[in-house]
Amino acid sequence: MSDNQASLTAGGNTIDMPVKSGTIGPDVIDIRKLYGQTGMFTYDPGFTSTASCDSALTYIDGDEGVLLHRGYPIGQLAEHSSFMEVSYLLLNGELPSQKELSDFSRTITRHTMLHEQLATFYRGFRRDAHPMAIMCGVVGALSAFYHDSTDISDPQHRKISSHRLIAKMPTIAAMAYKYSVGQPFVYPDNKLSYTGNFLKMTFGVPAEEYEVVPAVEKAMDRIFTLHADHEQNASTSTVRLAGSSGANPFACIAAGIACLWGPAHGGANEAALNMLKEIGTPDKIQHYIDRAKDKNDPFRLMGFGHRVYKNYDPRATVMQSTVREVFAALNVQDPLFETALRLEEIALSDPYFAEKKLFPNVDFYSGIILSAIGFPTTMFTVLFALARTVGWVAQWNEMISDPGQKIGRPRQLYTGPTARDYVPLSER
Numbered sequence: 380m381s382d383n384q385a386s387l388t389a390g391g392n393t394i395d396m397p398v399k400s401g402t403i404g405p406d407v408i409d410i411r412k413l414y415g416q417t418g419m420f421t422y423d424p425g426f427t428s429t430a431s432c433d434s435a436l437t438y439i440d441g442d443e444g445v446l447l448h449r450g451y452p453i454g455q456l457a458e459h460s461s462f463m464e465v466s467y468l469l470l471n472g473e474l475p476s477q478k479e480l481s482d483f484s485r486t487i488t489r490h491t492m493l494h495e496q497l498a499t500f501y502r503g504f505r506r507d508a509h510p511m512a513i514m515c516g517v518v519g520a521l522s523a524f525y526h527d528s529t530d531i532s533d534p535q536h537r538k539i540s541s542h543r544l545i546a547k548m549p550t551i552a553a554m555a556y557k558y559s560v561g562q563p564f565v566y567p568d569n570k571l572s573y574t575g576n577f578l579k580m581t582f583g584v585p586a587e588e589y590e591v592v593p594a595v596e597k598a599m600d601r602i603f604t605l606h607a608d609h610e611q612n613a614s615t616s617t618v619r620l621a622g623s624s625g626a627n628p629f630a631c632i633a634a635g636i637a638c639l640w641g642p643a644h645g646g647a648n649e650a651a652l653n654m655l656k657e658i659g660t661p662d663k664i665q666h667y668i669d670r671a672k673d674k675n676d677p678f679r680l681m682g683f684g685h686r687v688y689k690n691y692d693p694r695a696t697v698m699q700s701t702v703r704e705v706f707a708a709l710n711v712q713d714p715l716f717e718t719a720l721r722l723e724e725i726a727l728s729d730p731y732f733a734e735k736k737l738f739p740n741v742d743f744y745s746g747i748i749l750s751a752i753g754f755p756t757t758m759f760t761v762l763f764a765l766a767r768t769v770g771w772v773a774q775w776n777e778m779i780s781d782p783g784q785k786i787g788r789p790r791q792l793y794t795g796p797t798a799r800d801y802v803p804l805s806e807r
């Protein structure tokens with residue numbers, strides 16, 4: 380990395396701060412000594428111009444619509460790789476050999492079962508509980524069952540809990556779905572692939588054989604790959620911040636799930652399909668476009684816009700082509716896909732969206748595919764969390780194994796009252 384300097388004049392004096400360069404992407408100004416030298420903080424609500432860490436996992440060029448995982452473009456990974464292989468890549472930094480991939484997949488497969496007592500835990504929820512509420516609760520409770528792997532200073536513990544989280548998320552997700560529809564839980568089947576196992580646990584029933592449809596398995600696996608990791612997004616930053624205090628990995632991932640649930644983040648896939656259902660037919664689109672542009676209307680086009688992408692989200696491109704594959708494989712049609720295509724066409728030809736560089740993001744088309752496969756909208760963010768767990772775990776490991784790691788503790792611009800004396804109740 381090549382370092383140079385940036386000068387800042389503040390409070391009547393000028394200070395020099397080092398500028399650091401990564402392998403690609405914007406340089407950063409190292410402001411760690413700013414408060415000590417000027418008595419001032421930087422101010423960046425929403426962290427629009429703030430790099431919170433070094434990371435070698437994922438790189439996004441928002442202007443070019445580029446997404447790399449350990450240097451490999453998402454389009455190539457989506458076409459040639461698998462979720463297990465991408466998981467290995469994110470965790471270990473290199474694509475695995477055949478033996479490494481087989482060993483990794485076998486390890487993950489052998490951790491797919493949940494402690495049987497957790498089935499009782501599910502029964503404490505209402506049947507109509509949102510599956511994300513169940514996932515938040517169950518993942519947070521895992522440290523009560525797997526406390527033999529929560530010493531984060533022990534690399535072996537970090538490895539086992541990482542594998543447990545990646546392996547058990549499909550089981551937890553499938554059980555949340557089964558519980559919501561009143562069907563019995565289906566145990567993992569170790570003969571199946573990671574994604575095939577998830578599909579069987581979700582849609583299989585004890586009363587009959589379940590055959591995994593290869594085209595659906597491939598599409599689902601690709602959707603997991605598209606959601607695996609995405610730099611320092613809100614939920615990943617939540618996991619890092621929780622992990623910086625030394626909290627156990629299960630609690631950190633539960634925090635990430637809670638953050639992902641928001642409609643501005645991972646909850647957008649559920650919100651986008653609900654929006655398409657509300658729009659209904661293409662003739663209603665312009666009314667919603669007008670609402671999205673109206674400053675006095677809080678309505679936004681769900682599945683559109685992104686903090687980093689000011690170009691087409693490369694994941695949305697793959698997602699759109701996957702819709703066609705799944706429709707062909709399942710011989711289904713959904714008029715909402717035509718509505719979505721038309722909505723995209725109209726929005727992208729509107730100066731408002733062009734000027735603000737608002738393009739479809741990963742959430743815009745995913746709901747249409749997931750719906751065609753048979754998932755209810757309430758499961759969409761659960762699937763996002765299932766896939767993003769490998770990214771959260773990889774980012775958490777990267778942070779925890781950094782010897783310079785310290786607890787995250789931002790400051791603030793205080794706008795409250797200055798010091799004043801207490802007034803007794805009798806005098807108020």
Ligand code: SDX
Pocket residue numbers: 425608609611612613642643644645647671672678679680681682683684685686687735737740741742
């Ligand atoms: C994900 O960070 C990640 O990497 C996230 C993610 C991942 O993989 O982890 O990619 C996953 O969360 C994708 C985003 C899913 N969310 C949505 O689709 C919800 C709808 N989109 C937005 O609410 C919004 O675009 C955000 C939250 C995604 C980004 O918000 P920013 O960066 O804070 O941008 P902004 O809110 O400041 O918007 C800039 C302008 C505003 O207008 P002005 O105030 O400048 O006049 O664009 C407008 C916004 O009003 N705008 C939209 C819009 N998104 C932004 N107007 C209409 N519809 C939209 N969707």
